[in-house]
Amino acid sequence: MGKTFAEKILAKKSGQDEVVPGQIVIVEPDHLLTHDNTAAIIGKIGAELEEFGVARPDMPVIILDHVIPAASEKTATNHLNTRDYVKKHNLKNFFDVGQGICHQVLVEKGLAHPGNILVGSDSHTCSYGAVGAFATGVDRTEAAALILRGKTWLRVPDTIKMTFTNELRPGVTAKDLILHIIGDIGAGGASYQAVEFHGNITSLNMEDRLTIANMGIEMGAKIAVFEVDDQTRAYLTSIGVNESEYESVWADPDASYIRELTYDLSTIEPVVAAPHKVDNVKPVTELEGLEFQQFLLGTCTNGRLGDLEEAADILDGKQIADGTRLLVLPASKEVYEAALEKGVITRLSKSGAIVLPPGCGPCLGAHQGVLAPGERCLSTANRNFKGRMGCKEAEIYLASPATVAASALTGKLTDPRKVLEGVPQ
Amino acid sequence: MKVWKYGDDINTDMLFPGKYTYTAATAEEIKPHLLEDLDPEFSGNVHEGDILFVGPNFGCGSSREQPVLGLKAVGVQAIVAKGFARIFYRAAINQGLLLIECPEAVDAYKDGDEVKFDATAGTIEVAGKAYNFPKLPPEILEIRDAGGLLPYTMQKLKEETRS
Numbered sequence: 001m002g003k004t005f006a007e008k009i010l011a012k013k014s015g016q017d018e019v020v021p022g023q024i025v026i027v028e029p030d031h032l033l034t035h036d037n038t039a040a041i042i043g044k045i046g047a048e049l050e051e052f053g054v055a056r057p058d059m060p061v062i063i064l065d066h067v068i069p070a071a072s073e074k075t076a077t078n079h080l081n082t083r084d085y086v087k088k089h090n091l092k093n094f095f096d097v098g099q100g101i102c103h104q105v106l107v108e109k110g111l112a113h114p115g116n117i118l119v120g121s122d123s124h125t126c127s128y129g130a131v132g133a134f135a136t137g138v139d140r141t142e143a144a145a146l147i148l149r150g151k152t153w154l155r156v157p158d159t160i161k162m163t164f165t166n167e168l169r170p171g172v173t174a175k176d177l178i179l180h181i182i183g184d185i186g187a188g189g190a191s192y193q194a195v196e197f198h199g200n201i202t203s204l205n206m207e208d209r210l211t212i213a214n215m216g217i218e219m220g221a222k223i224a225v226f227e228v229d230d231q232t233r234a235y236l237t238s239i240g241v242n243e244s245e246y247e248s249v250w251a252d253p254d255a256s257y258i259r260e261l262t263y264d265l266s267t268i269e270p271v272v273a274a275p276h277k278v279d280n281v282k283p284v285t286e287l288e289g290l291e292f293q294q295f296l297l298g299t300c301t302n303g304r305l306g307d308l309e310e311a312a313d314i315l316d317g318k319q320i321a322d323g324t325r326l327l328v329l330p331a332s333k334e335v336y337e338a339a340l341e342k343g344v345i346t347r348l349s350k351s352g353a354i355v356l357p358p359g360c361g362p363c364l365g366a367h368q369g370v371l372a373p374g375e376r377c378l379s380t381a382n383r384n385f386k387g388r389m390g391c392k393e394a395e396i397y398l399a400s401p402a403t404v405a406a407s408a409l410t411g412k413l414t415d416p417r418k419v420l421e422g423v424p425q
Numbered sequence: 426m427k428v429w430k431y432g433d434d435i436n437t438d439m440l441f442p443g444k445y446t447y448t449a450a451t452a453e454e455i456k457p458h459l460l461e462d463l464d465p466e467f468s469g470n471v472h473e474g475d476i477l478f479v480g481p482n483f484g485c486g487s488s489r490e491q492p493v494l495g496l497k498a499v500g501v502q503a504i505v506a507k508g509f510a511r512i513f514y515r516a517a518i519n520q521g522l523l524l525i526e527c528p529e530a531v532d533a534y535k536d537g538d539e540v541k542f543d544a545t546a547g548t549i550e551v552a553g554k555a556y557n558f559p560k561l562p563p564e565i566l567e568i569r570d571a572g573g574l575l576p577y578t579m580q581k582l583k584e585e586t587r588s
Binding site: 052066074123138139187370 | 434436438439442443444446447448461462481482485486487488489490493508510512515516519562564565573574575577578579581582
């Protein structure tokens with residue numbers, strides 16, 4: 001009997017010939033991601049860090065992104081304590097305020113390799129499945145224990161196989177696809193399970209795959225992973241990660257799955273996730289005309305160059321609707337600079353966008369772009385939970401960058417295919 | 426002992442709003458905001474030994490561990506759910522908070538029913554009727570028996586340093 005991706009990688013990394021779902025294995029993750037929560041994590045283990053040090057100094061990756069630049073004395077002190085820790089233990093994988101969102105920076109800096117295990121004290125760590133890594137979130141205490149001991153346990157998950165056929169139509173994006181899938185199987189539909197994406201993945205570029213893998217957690221998945229193909233290899237080579245540096249892993253053709261689903265990409269429509277759950281997915285056409293005061297383009301889901309370009313193309317020099325705000329956050333400094341060089345930032349700004357520094361920004365409600373009671377925000381982020389953007393009496397709808405841009409022009413939910421010339425609805 | 430009942434897909438933003446994630450880390454800082462956007466009555470009225478009965482996918486969303494730290498700190502004895510989200514489940518093991526995954530018990534419970542459970546045996550009794558729930562594997566029970574992941578890690582580090 002063949003093996004799934006999760007079964008193969010967890011067997012290999014735990015030094016066993018084979019493992020089965022439900023089995024507990026001990027692994028040494030290749031990397032541990034922490035961000036602004038680093039200060040709280042090391043705060044739990046001050047004396048022990050003095051005594052035992054960092055188990056594997058190459059393992060931690062620390063990226064300050066959640067509340068940047070600091071919004072208060074408390075958050076500034078968190079950053080300060082993190083810098084002290086990095087310096088004291090001589091940790092080389094540190095990216096200070098301004099480099100971008102952890103999930104974008106970690107990939108851009110070539111730290112997510114195919115066939116590696118990455119864990120992070122952030123639920124969207126599952127993003128690195130886009131490059132064929134086994135990547136999953138853990139809590140802060142787990143991160144603290146990993147810093148000290150360098151290893152942890154993982155339960156071998158069952159796997160759902162999702163197969164894509166055909167291609168997305170113009171005006172329909174990877175965000176619509178993953179929202180459609182989450183709406184289909186539910187917010188807990190892949191709980192404790194791995195999700196493998198099969199079939200026609202060639203029409204999905206690396207940015208699309210990052211968007212899709214990023215939202216694996218929104219269906220409860222432990223990991224959400226793509227096969228490494230020519231596009232993955234070319235992307236990794238372009239950022240300085242050569243094929244000799246990694247060993248890809250993929251499922252056997254006769255692997256055994258707990259569930260198999262097929263999605264015909266050509267039938268996917270632009271959709272939104274309505275409040276207050278990510279699986280509350282509806283076609284844009286059903287809610288067209290709904291008014292919004294704020295629009296958010298960015299986050300670890302949709303803040304990459306292609307997302308910003310797509311939005312700028314749809315805005316096309318026109319002004320956003322009166323009385324609305326369009327907040328733009330490039331996912332990283334690299335994305336920001338590429339967008340500057342291509343004139344994308346200028347175009348967005350001239351259409352009325354407020355460009356914020358590369359970071360998590362308004363997504364988690366800690367600062368920047370907090371909503372007022374009764375307001376609605378149309379966002380490219382991954383969560384629309386009640387209170388998520390700092391106000392429990394506000395509403396958040398999730399959509400693609402194309403839908404956000406088209407809607408910003410009218411101030412109302414708008415099907416992007418209406419704005420894109422010659423695109424049938 | 427009071428039973429608090431909540432529905433499906435309760436996410437960690439409802440259990441502890443994200444806006445406090447980087448300013449509240451200790452039990453005392455967390456307690457006033459526990460379940461703030463879900464049930465404003467909770468933090469002022471929860472008592473040592475209380476239990477939660479909840480639907481599927483409890484604790485989904487963010488990996489923030491403040492909900493677990495807070496529920497443990499206010500003395501919640503156990504959470505009985507139709508299901509838990511995995512990061513929340515793991516965080517509860519790491520803090521030694523008892524989670525009981527038992528959809529039948531959640532369906533059976535009516536206001537005022539007597540609830541008893543035995544974590545070692547893996548049984549929960551609702552209004553006199555017993556249900557089984559899955560016990561943790563031995564490797565994981567070792568973490569809980571040590572008093573949580575950090576005490577367990579210290580124990581292991583000392584053993585490993587000695588050997």
